[in-house]
Amino acid sequence: MGKKGKGKGKKKGKGKDDDDEAGKPQLLAGFSTAVNMKEVTLAMMEQQKQTERYENMKRENVAMERQMAANKKAMKTLEQTLDDNNEYLQGIIDEERHKNAKLKQEHGIVVAELEEHDYDGLFLSNGPGDPEPLGNLRATIADLLGEVAVFGICLGHQLLCATLGAETFKLPFGHHGGNHPVRNLNTGGVEITSQNHNYCVVEGSIAAADVTHLNLNDHTVEGIRCRDVPAFGVQYHPEAGPGPHDSRYLFAEFEDLMARTTGRGRS
Numbered sequence: 001m002g003k004k005g006k007g008k009g010k011k012k013g014k015g016k017d018d019d020d021e022a023g024k025p026q027l028l029a030g031f032s033t034a035v036n037m038k039e040v041t042l043a044m045m046e047q048q049k050q051t052e053r054y055e056n057m058k059r060e061n062v063a064m065e066r067q068m069a070a071n072k073k074a075m076k077t078l079e080q081t082l083d084d085n086n087e088y089l090q091g092i093i094d095e096e097r098h099k100n101a102k103l104k105q106e107h108g109i110v111v112a113e114l115e116e117h118d119y120d121g122l123f124l125s126n127g128p129g130d131p132e133p134l135g136n137l138r139a140t141i142a143d144l145l146g147e148v149a150v151f152g153i154c155l156g157h158q159l160l161c162a163t164l165g166a167e168t169f170k171l172p173f174g175h176h177g178g179n180h181p182v183r184n185l186n187t188g189g190v191e192i193t194s195q196n197h198n199y200c201v202v203e204g205s206i207a208a209a210d211v212t213h214l215n216l217n218d219h220t221v222e223g224i225r226c227r228d229v230p231a232f233g234v235q236y237h238p239e240a241g242p243g244p245h246d247s248r249y250l251f252a253e254f255e256d257l258m259a260r261t262t263g264r265g266r267s
Contacts, residue, residue: 119147119148120148120261120262120264121148121149121150121254121257121258121261122144122148122149122150122151123151123152123156124141124150124151124155124156124157124159124160125153125154125155125156126154126155126156126197126237127154127156128155129155130170130198131158131162131199132168137159138159138162141160141163142163145163145164145229145231146228146229146230148230148258149230149231149254149257149258149260149262150229150233151231151233151250151254152232152234153234153237153238154195154196154197154234154236154237155197156233157201157224157233157234157235158197158199158201158235160224160231160233161201161205161209161224164206164208164209164226165205165206165207166202166205166206167201167202168199168200168201169199169200169202170198170199171198171199171200171218171220174197174198175195175196175197175198175215175217175235175236176195176196177194177196178193178194178195178243178244180192180194180195180215180217181193181215181216181217182213182216182223182236183213183214184212184223185211185212185213186212190216191244191246192246193222193237193238193244193247194236194237195235195237196237197235200221200235201220201221201224201235203220208226208228209225209226209227210224210225210227211223212224212232213235215235220235221235222235222236223235230260230261232253232254232257238250238251239251
């Protein structure tokens with residue numbers, strides 16, 4: 001009995017020491033695990049920040065690329081517009097040279113000239129953009145109104161109208177292409193016209209002129225004729241090189257207007 005009890009006591013004591021010793025490394029291991037988890041959490045947070053910075057840089061790069069593409073497209077559109085305007089301008093020159101008129105071109109204004117400083121008529125040609133900032137051209141037009149016959153086309157039409165006191169506004173989408181229907185209010189006929197503009201004259205804003213042409217798509221002003229001075233204009237391009245040619249009669253009307261103004265008669 002005594003041996004058995006002695007054996008039990010030793011075994012019991014030994015088990016307690018083992019438990020104490022075993023507990024120490026377990027506590028240290030738990031502390032080490034907690035430290036490691038904190039480091040992992042900080043590392044994950046830093047990685048998340050880097051990922052967010054990278055994504056922001058990607059978005060900024062995409063936005064810059066889109067802006068550069070938009071700028072490139074705008075430049076290409078402007079270049080094409082200038083090329084188109086040069087073609088339209090050449091169309092005006094060709095149309096009048098076909099009728100044996102002498103021409104002089106100055107600062108975007110085309111003048112029918114038969115003798116030195118003796119003008120029969122003034123062409124106000126087409127061009128890109130808003131007519132509002134072109135105050136210097138309006139001043140030139142104002143000096144010539146009533147002195148010679150004036151014919152304005154597209155931007156030239158808008159400048160003529162602005163010189164007469166008209167207001168202009170920007171169209172929501174603009175008129176572009178070679179198939180715009182326009183009604184001649186004097187004859188009732190419909191002309192298919194070539195157009196390339198973003199601004200338009202406000203109807204009723206010129207007290208001294210009558211509306212002569214109207215766009216059948218959106219009912220905007222497409223032509224005016226002055227009552228007090230020999231001048232008229234159209235918003236579209238009657239000189240359209242490849243066509244349509246429905247509006248070429250306007251050049252004959254301009255010749256008649258020049259003849260009546262100067263009293264020289266048509267050649």
